[in-house]
Amino acid sequence: xxxxLIGRYVPGNSLVYKMDPRGKLLATIFFILIxxxxxxxxxxxxxxIFSFIAVAATRLRPKVFWDGVKPLVWLIFFTSLLQxxxxxxxxxxxxxxxxxxTSYGIENAIYIFIRFTVxxxxxxxMTVTTMPLEIADAMEWLLTPLKLIKVPVDxxxxxxxxxxxxxxxxxxxxxKIMNAQRSRGADxxxxxxxxxxxxxxxxxxxxxxxxxxTAVDLSTAMESRGYRDDNxxxxxxILRWSKFDLLDLGYFAILxxxxxxxxxx
Amino acid sequence: MSxxxxxxxxxxxxxxxxxxxxxxxxxxxxxxxxxxxxxxHTGSGKSTLMQHFNAxxxxxxxxxxxxxxxxxxxxxxxxxxxxxxHVSLVFQFPEAQLFESTVLDDIAYGxxxxxxxxxxxxxxxxxxLKKVGLPDDIADKSPFDLSGGQMRRVAIAGVLAYEPxxxxxxxxxxxxxxxxxxxxxxLFVDYQKAGHTVIxxxxxxxxxxxxxxxxxxxxxxxxxxxxxxxxxxxDRSWLKQHYLDEPQASxxxxxxxxxxxxxxxxxAKDLVRxxxxxxxx
Numbered sequence: 001x002x003x004x005l006i007g008r009y010v011p012g013n014s015l016v017y018k019m020d021p022r023g024k025l026l027a028t029i030f031f032i033l034i035x036x037x038x039x040x041x042x043x044x045x046x047x048x049i050f051s052f053i054a055v056a057a058t059r060l061r062p063k064v065f066w067d068g069v070k071p072l073v074w075l076i077f078f079t080s081l082l083q084x085x086x087x088x089x090x091x092x093x094x095x096x097x098x099x100x101x102t103s104y105g106i107e108n109a110i111y112i113f114i115r116f117t118v119x120x121x122x123x124x125x126m127t128v129t130t131m132p133l134e135i136a137d138a139m140e141w142l143l144t145p146l147k148l149i150k151v152p153v154d155x156x157x158x159x160x161x162x163x164x165x166x167x168x169x170x171x172x173x174x175x176k177i178m179n180a181q182r183s184r185g186a187d188x189x190x191x192x193x194x195x196x197x198x199x200x201x202x203x204x205x206x207x208x209x210x211x212x213x214t215a216v217d218l219s220t221a222m223e224s225r226g227y228r229d230d231n232x233x234x235x236x237x238i239l240r241w242s243k244f245d246l247l248d249l250g251y252f253a254i255l256x257x258x259x260x261x262x263x264x265x
Numbered sequence: 266m267s268x269x270x271x272x273x274x275x276x277x278x279x280x281x282x283x284x285x286x287x288x289x290x291x292x293x294x295x296x297x298x299x300x301x302x303x304x305x306h307t308g309s310g311k312s313t314l315m316q317h318f319n320a321x322x323x324x325x326x327x328x329x330x331x332x333x334x335x336x337x338x339x340x341x342x343x344x345x346x347x348x349x350x351h352v353s354l355v356f357q358f359p360e361a362q363l364f365e366s367t368v369l370d371d372i373a374y375g376x377x378x379x380x381x382x383x384x385x386x387x388x389x390x391x392x393x394l395k396k397v398g399l400p401d402d403i404a405d406k407s408p409f410d411l412s413g414g415q416m417r418r419v420a421i422a423g424v425l426a427y428e429p430x431x432x433x434x435x436x437x438x439x440x441x442x443x444x445x446x447x448x449x450x451x452l453f454v455d456y457q458k459a460g461h462t463v464i465x466x467x468x469x470x471x472x473x474x475x476x477x478x479x480x481x482x483x484x485x486x487x488x489x490x491x492x493x494x495x496x497x498x499x500d501r502s503w504l505k506q507h508y509l510d511e512p513q514a515s516x517x518x519x520x521x522x523x524x525x526x527x528x529x530x531x532x533a534k535d536l537v538r539x540x541x542x543x544x545x546x
Contacts, residue, residue: 154518173361179321180362184423185346202374205364209409224426 021134068124084109213244273327287313305483353429359420474512474531
């Protein structure tokens with residue numbers, strides 16, 4: 001039953017799936033930075049259109065993206081409302097004690113709303129089209145310069161990959177032990193806080209023991225297959241730049257250019 | 266009372282890209298007090314089926330009648346304790362479920378959950394410790410200090426201690442040596458003879474031949490056969506067609522040229538008797 005998804009990866013094979021995870025990660029980070037270049041209606045419109053094109057390029061159902069935005073809807077609205085009522089300046093439309101709706105306020109609220117939404121959309125584009133392990137590889141690549149200051153990037157990356165690899169295993173194990181204890185009359189869903197905290201002991205202890213055993217087994221298996229943690233290791237998943245990445249990074253380069261041209265200086 | 270499955274289907278992860286049929290329109294009836302074996306390949310739906318017996322999984326459609334409870338897709342997750350008191354599951358490698366600081370406390374955990382007092386629970390724990398063939402002096406040891414085989418027994422004692430009417434076991438003897446395997450299976454046969462229903466999920470056809478009096482065969486989430494072991498193992502071409510093994514005795518008999526058997530021998534005992542008859546006659 002190890003079919004559960006970790007992260008939010010959704011299988012697919014559109015253009016965006018063929019892009020290199022490093023490119024996607026870079027593009028996402030840049031996007032979050034350059035969004036602050038937008039400062040007038042035209043630039044915000046450009047950013048919005050670019051984001052929606054990226055979303056469309058994944059060829060996934062809109063629901064996938066709505067699921068990404070949904071948990072943050074209240075945060076977005078709350079932040080937008082704060083902007084709406086507390087921004088001063090411009091024409092005042094309505095005022096009551098410290099609350100005021102001004103033309104600047106309305107403008108800022110809309111901008112914040114757009115900014116939040118597109119950031120979530122673009123990061124969702126990355127997380128649903130890139131497998132967690134690929135993201136880990138991309139992060140390792142991004143961190144490579146830190147090797148110069150003696151940061152053990154390889155080891156950090158190995159820890160990340162192993163952790164990600166064992167999320168589904170741990171999840172399966174949790175379900176199995178929960179079922180076994182439920183069969184013995186454990187009740188994880190009823191009772192007050194203390195009862196529930198107590199009910200979880202029969203789940204946590206076997207899980208801990210199991211994880212430790214798995215860790216020991218894994219290290220034995222790795223050592224017996226000759227794993228050494230020094231430099232010069234080859235890799236199984238080799239990341240290669242392709243023409244799709246030119247498209248990916250080119251797309252965002254055009255966005256930056258447009259924003260620089262059309263923003264109010 | 267009996268166990269009835271009526272048109273039971275189960276779908277994993279419905280409405281997602283990973284949607285998969287676990288059970289497909291399964292119908293059968295098992296009599297109380299029997300020893301039933303469920304056989305089939307990995308991924309045939311045996312474990313999914315087993316988890317329906319005490320509503321760890323609820324059918325996506327259909328209905329199950331078991332131990333006085335009716336399980337439907339609408340059954341609430343609350344108040345299932347009564348059902349689980351009567352129908353209990355022992356999963357593969359049950360030693361993974363141990364958690365208490367002493368063996369006795371671990372066995373007493375189930376009984377306490379099902380309303381035994383502290384004292385009663387300890388008492389039944391002591392009794393079952395003995396019944397599963399463990400020495401008294403390990404009662405106060407940590408279960409994590411025991412050998413794998415002993416841990417397995419402690420885990421099984423922890424389920425038998427509240428004497429469920431229906432006991433479902435998933436490969437309880439996997440990884441045990443032949444001696445321990447035999448002891449373990451005898452424990453379940455004794456449990457059945459004491460008036461309980463035993464359901465065994467297994468790959469071991471010798472266990473089926475030796476102990477079961479009813480067999481369910483699963484394939485791709487469907488129940489493709491429900492009959493007595495003798496009937497199932499008699500049809501050798503059908504077994505072959507479904508890539509199912511035969512009991513050792515049956516295989517041995519088929520390799521004896523010139524021997525005639527009144528009926529296909531399934532167990533070592535049957536085989537010996539059959540050979541004797543052939544030699545005399």
